[in-house]
Amino acid sequence: MGLRGFPRGYVPKRGDKFGSLTATGNSKLRKNKWNNRYFSEVRCPHGNTRFVRTSHLKSGCSSCRKWQTCFLIKAGQKLGSLIATGKFRIQQFRTCASRYYEVRCPHGNTKFIQSSTLKSRSSISCRSWEECGLTEFQSRHRDYMRNRMPAVDLANLSEQQNGVCVICGNVRFQSSLNSKEHLIPVVLFARSKWSLKEKNARANSPTNIFASHFWCNNSRNGLSLRSYWKKHPQFEASARAAIARARQVRRSLIHEEFLKAA
Numbered sequence: 037m038g039l040r041g042f043p044r045g046y047v048p049k050r051g052d053k054f055g056s057l058t059a060t061g062n063s064k065l066r067k068n069k070w071n072n073r074y075f076s077e078v079r080c081p082h083g084n085t086r087f088v089r090t091s092h093l094k095s096g097c098s099s100c101r102k103w104q105t106c107f108l109i110k111a112g113q114k115l116g117s118l119i120a121t122g123k124f125r126i127q128q129f130r131t132c133a134s135r136y137y138e139v140r141c142p143h144g145n146t147k148f149i150q151s152s153t154l155k156s157r158s159s160i161s162c163r164s165w166e167e168c169g170l171t172e173f174q175s176r177h178r179d180y181m182r183n184r185m186p187a188v189d190l191a192n193l194s195e196q197q198n199g200v201c202v203i204c205g206n207v208r209f210q211s212s213l214n215s216k217e218h219l220i221p222v223v224l225f226a227r228s229k230w231s232l233k234e235k236n237a238r239a240n241s242p243t244n245i246f247a248s249h250f251w252c253n254n255s256r257n258g259l260s261l262r263s264y265w266k267k268h269p270q271f272e273a274s275a276r277a278a279i280a281r282a283r284q285v286r287r288s289l290i291h292e293e294f295l296k297a298a
Contacts, residue, residue, distance in 0.1 A: 048076045048093060055098020056081050063090070082106050109137045109154060116160025117142055124148075127251065130211065143168045148254075165258070170226060178226040181239045190216060193247035196282040203252035203264065205274025213247040219279070220244055223258045246282060 048054070050061030062077040064087065075087040080100035088097060100106045109115070111122025118139040125148060127134050136148040141162035153159040162168045170178060194213040200206050201213055218239060225239040238244065256264050265272040 046090070046094070047074070048078075048090065054078065054093045057088075057093070057098060057100065059093075060085060062087075080106060109151060115139060115154050116157065117162065118149075118154075118160060121146060124151075129251070130209075141165065141168060167223065167258070170223070174226045177232055177235060178222055180232065181222045181225060181236050184236060184240060185216065185218075186240055186242070186245070188216060188242070188245055190214070190247055193245070193282070196285045197247055197278040198281055200274060200278035200281075201248045201252055202246040202275050202278050202282075203248045203256055203261070204268070204271045205276075205278060207271050207274060208252065209249050211249065213249060215248050215250040215253045217246050217248040217253050217256075218244055219246055219261065221256075221258050221260065224260065242286065243283070246279065 047063055048059035048061075050059060052059040057078040057080055060077045060079055064075050066073045066075060074090040076090045076093060077085055077087050078093070079085045080103065082100065084100065084103065084106055086100075086103060109120045109124075111120055113120045118141055121138045121140055123138040125136050127136060135151045137151055137154060138146055138148050139154070140146045143162065145162065145165060145167045147162075147165065147167075149159050167175065167178070190213065193216065197213070199213065201209070202217060202219065220239070222239050225235045228235060230238070261275070265275070
């Protein structure tokens, strides 16, 4: 007997099942100077076909999850109510890399979403997107405030927080802070009834700008910190301590400038 109970010399016949793969009955032999390798053609649930080593099928190869043709999300592909634009970017982490695809919702807003959440259909609508709840004027106010974010030195912000992220409290990552974060999201100011001048002054106030990890900033997705910490309670204590420390440092700096001016 061969691998996993298959007889020696076994060749998959048309219709034979290997998990989610189905044999088409086609096979071929590849020779080299060391050995001969047998390949059998299989079809996946997406309709794609590929020649796979027969020994791999015998030993348990049973899905197309690593096939590039089944993994890539193409431009125009529908994912629930979202449509892929064809653009993507790769976010590198310490131990792995994740691919993010840009999708457009029915309201015309675009966002980069992790490929795994799109393919598992856990994110196929824009109902949780804060931008989709904004009116046309509120969207213009949001863009106005984001474009006028002050040029704050990220290294100084990180030093004031003692290198601790204000979102995850360095529980998720221990790396250096590489993104500026509005403590109160700009979307919440855009929805308020203040004038645009007041909204911009409050949103881009030095007391509302802190440092965080880029991935934490993206994963927050416009939620208030209180709502985000309800989902991830392990982050709250250390993140609150970082915010308190930064505010204390900034108060002392303001007090020193006041004394110098006097």
